[in-house]
Amino acid sequence: MSKHTAISWFFNERPNDVFTTETLTLREHTLTDLLEGQFRVKTHYLSLDATNRVWVSDWDIYMDPVRIGDPMRGFVVGKVIESRNAKFPVGIFASGMASWSNQVIGDETSFTPFPAQENLGQAFAVTSIAGPTAHVGLHHIGELQDNETVVVSGAAGAVGLMVCQMAKRKGCRVIGIAGSDDKCRMLTEDFGIDAAINYKTQDVTEALGEACSDGIDLCFENVGGDILDASLTHMRDFGRVVICGLISSYTEKDPVPGPYMFRNIIMRLLSMRGFVILDYMDLMPKVQADLGAWVKAGELRLPLHVVDGLENAVDAVNLLYTGGNTGKVLVRMV
Template identity: 50%
Template sequence: MPTTARHWYYNQPPKGDIDAQTLVLRSEPVPALEDGEFLIRAVYMSLDATHRLWIGEWDIYMDRIPLGERMRGFLVGEVVESRHAGYQAGDRVVGLGTWSEYLVDDGSAFQKLPPLPGLPLADAFGVLTVAGPTALVGLMEIGKPKPGDTVVVTAAAGAVGMLVGQIAKIHGCRTIGVAGGREKCDWLKREMGYDEVVDYKNENVVERLKALAPGGVDVHFENVGGDVLDAGLTVMKDFGRVVICGLISTYNASGPVPGPYMFRNLIMRRLTVQGFVILDYLDRYPEFQQKLAGWMLEGRLKYRLHVVDGIENAVDALKLLYSGGNNGKVMVRIGPDPG
């Protein structure tokens, strides 16, 4: 058993970008378990755009992390010691924990990972914990595309975006992915099945979208905000639906952020624009995960994981999300993968 474990703490509110003082890594003794508790060895941690909101100034969709407490995140790990009747050493558990090498839970934050035969732990965790359900709910329940619809996805090469395009294709839609850089765009078309791609770093997004969807766009799936959202709103078809999944381009802002300049198109194009948070759908996870895992095992839902090794690199890994420097779903491997 370990005697000490490292944890990331929320140390100082960021002014804009996260810097070296925002989160700090500390080593602490591993506490002895009390009755009803178990000790988890963290294996993978999910890094998500929303982390920045948890340590920001905005009133968000859940409690923010109080200053001085451990950073929060989705983890998968294995139970290494238990004084809880429902858990034993070797159990794999997943939940919303803290950025920690080892952590203690009483079964309130973690639950057993459902058996997913055929799926490596990294893949199951990386796709099924946050990104997959988010993509599925956002597209199908909020966006509600019909077969034949044209669907635009921003941050299409991100953890959620790469899945949204494929789920849309599975449902008979035509897909246009917006991503930054030729390499990501080529990969989206070649590997992730996007019908068309727009490179927002090198192309005029409005003009390209107009050319690719001359009749307009039925469903827009937004992960970014800012200019790409404005471009998307500009080319919507009448009565289209806009899914607001994320606005990552605005999360590091230190002042007021203007909403989309094409907001008026909510009237002009009679749009429905709807935001959502995946945490509201936790009770439906079994249904979502079964569906997603099925597509993964059939080879119909591909993905790319961007795994960074070592808890000490978690903040650098997180920053990749805001710079777009990642290639796939960003995860930190905190300890050895039991396979």
């Protein structure tokens, strides 16, 4: 047996609402010896993503759900500290899909080398999920054109902030929807989007009607429910609705009603398309090159919401479902 131990969160019980320490439990366990091709990674950052809640649901989803008893799945970046794979030598950084653990065993099917850099958390936040999801969703799925009117829900979160900035760099008029005045102020003042709507204090349908008097060309949907309905109400003819996420329903136990303004799919000749970023890995060389160039040009940045310590991961992930985060939620372990 290996002498190496790791500390990991294990999936223990399906949640009724948000995550609790009954849903996931933290414990020490022994790591197996490395097989040929494997390497051991000391985790520096764990990415917490809204989709984590979907992975522990009993829904029929786009990939295998996490099974009860397994370590909780998550994206990590860290340093290779033991290796039986020449492409991942000791000392390099690597990122990939692994688990909520301080040390993980990986191979080249689930990890890629990650450039070592001073601001590792920032680079990981932009390039791991949020940036690629925004890029593929907006350009490949949404076929964004210059100077369009774009509405983004969940606009002050990780994916939403990336979408807002990418649409602005194409000269678009961008309207963000978020859950507090501070988030709305950040969107307009710090990120230069054209208008922001606080869905907790404003009538979103009315506010969108005022902010998009000529209609919406592209709706980038992260939330669903009433917020999606508000955008559907104001779509222009031939508008596109990109369904990236439906976070307002992730903690619901019963099926939620569909959009009330679904008829506008016909009346406004709309197209609506969902996507899962994991299906677009073939686009990653171009996507990563663009992200790197835009960050370098100062066109793209992502505020981090860093929580220290693996033991705080459950509280940290719940920020996503309560709106407690601004920007990308990361757990820092080193």
